[in-house]
Amino acid sequence: MAHWFGVELRNWRETRGLSTAALGEKVHLSGTLIQRIEKAERSCNAVLAAALDRALGAGGALTRLWRRVEEEADTKASDADKTPAVLPVDVSKPDALGILEQNPFPASDWSSVERRLFLTAVGGVAALSPLALAGLGADALPKVVRQDDIDQVWTASKLLAKWDNEFGGGGLVRNASLGLYHWATSLLDVSCPDHLESELFTAVGRLAIVMGASAFDAYEHDDARHYLHVGASCAERAGNWHLRASAMNWLARQAIWVGRPDEGLTHAENGLVRSDRLTPREQGMLLNACARAHAKMGHAQETLRVVGRSDESFSHARAGEDVPWMGYYDLAQHHGDTGHALFDLALQANDPPTPAGQRLQVAAVQRLQVAIKEHQAPYVRSRALSGTKLASLKMATGDPQEAVMVGNRALDEVGRLRSKRAVDDVLELRRIAAPRSRRSEVAELRERIRTTVQA
Structure with a gap:
């Protein structure tokens, strides 16, 4: 059914004369992701299917077809739930498989939410909405954004970041994220009270950056750049300099990794604009990206100079002054980043x-x-x-x-x-x-x- 949905999506897109990039822009996704949905390499969800239906003027055809996909997936997930003691071979015997194939979750360590999400993924629905993740019943968009909706976006980004740090950006982390992301970005098109707007854009931007970092780790670089630019745009809209620094840091790191250190240096230096508004850890984070770019370009003296500046900045860091997502940037991360540059x-x-x-x-x-x-x-x-x-x-x-x-x-x-x-x-x-x-x-x-x- 997922393959059938993908074929129909492509037919409707081609009938309307749209490229994958043009359709993706209409629904807040990259053209690469649209291509993968068409090939059934990436899952969709009900909210995204409805958005694609509207964008293509399909008159409900795609929405109705997606219900068939969900019915098929529900049947598989139901069968999996009937045999809770039996896990797939690659879960129960993680040592039997290599790094590119094994499921990294030790079954004994799973929470009920994580196990349910895994069974949903292997059953064919690779994306669970924030509402389902939170244990609620439906994933329909609200008519007006509420604080609860924003809190769910924060919950999604924290859980995905936790999984990404522990298990890498491939596998379950990537599969679980698309529906979360589309539900969150769809909130940007919903009426939002003025006093919640900045927090909404910050929460969605943070989720986009987590998605971008995860896609980078999985080497899905087009998707990574798309997500990270969405994160940067949300930061600009929210007026959040801390979020902007995070987006520029990841854009820099990805560009450096794929062999474009000069572009990476530009992103990092862009992140340091108005560095007086950033904390010492944020400044150190971006300076380390600069150092790694200079090192890749063979600029030894400049690398050492920037590492010295980063050390000086980090020495002024104080507990409690950073936004929650900067919790990762501690003594270990600082030494790891500078160590990689010197490497x-x-x-x-x-x-x-x-x-x-x-x-x-x-x-x-x-x-x-x-x-x-x-x-x-x-x-x-x-x-x-x-x-x-x-x-x-x-x-x-x-x-x-x-x-x-x-x-x-x-x-x-x-x-x-x-x-x-x-x-x-x-x-x-x-x-x-x-x-x-x-x-x-x-x-x-x-x-x-x-x-x-x-x-």
């Missing part, structure tokens, strides 16, 4: 080795070690990324024994994630380790990386 310089300076390069290596190692030690339990991905970078640096600079030990610890955590960023980092470690693979422990690490990624 790039340290690798560049290792060929050939120089005294200055050795000092960079020591500084990068120290910062990454602090990050690994201080990252708290919810930040599995951040700790794994720092651990992989540390192992790569140790391997590249001639300490394969410690590199293997650190690398194996990082792989223990990488195996819990569905993160393509983590995959790329461990593949980089495997490549750096290749010249030393005559050592049995290095060869075993490289083989473990291969099986973890490809199983």
Whole structure:
């Protein structure tokens, strides 16, 4: 039924002479997401189906067809609920699958909400509305935005951010998010009291940024840019400089990751406009993005100068002065971010080795070690990324024994994630380790990386 819906959606779109991008603009989605709904690679929901129906003038055809999709999914979900003791093989035996396939949730750790959401996803409805997530009965849009509606958007963004940090941006996190996002952005078209408007745009913008960061981690880069630009636009509409800084930070990081450091630097510097309105942590966060861009471009002195500015800014941070979503930016995150910037310089300076390069290596190692030690339990991905970078640096600079030990610890955590960023980092470690693979422990690490990624 989902495939049938996708075919009909494409037929209506082509009949109206609209591109996927043009239709996406009408319903607050990217053209890429419209394409994936048409291919049944991404789920829809009742609110989105109704919006697509209106945008295409389908006269209710798409809305009625989506009810058939939901009926089919309800049947599958009902069958799953009748056998609560039996979970899919990839859940009950997580070690049997590799990083790109396994479900990361230990069944014993699931809350009832998380288990219900998973069963809904595997049953075919990959998106649960905020109202259903909150335990309410329907996902129809209100006639007037209420505080309760905004609170549900905040709840959705917090839950998705929690899952993304613990398990990466792929799998259940991505599948669960589309319906949440569309319901939230649809609220922007609903009548809203003046005193709630800024909070509504802030809440929706925060959800969009969480979605963008998650899509970035899953390497769905077009979607990521779309979500992050929506987040930035919502921040502008809300007049929220803190939210704007967050959007610019993620836009910068994604651009740097995909090989556009100059663009990333522009985003980061844009985020620092009127830095007097930002907290020391927010300034440090954006300065670290600048440092990572400079490092990718080989600007050693400028990287070190900006890292120094970031350290100075972070030293002035005080408890209680930041918005809730900045809670992740603690001592561990600061050292991880600066350590990643110095990592790039340290690798560049290792060929050939120089005294200055050795000092960079020591500084990068120290910062990454602090990050690994201080990252708290919810930040599995951040700790794994720092651990992989540390192992790569140790391997590249001639300490394969410690590199293997650190690398194996990082792989223990990488195996819990569905993160393509983590995959790329461990593949980089495997490549750096290749010249030393005559050592049995290095060869075993490289083989473990291969099986973890490809199983």
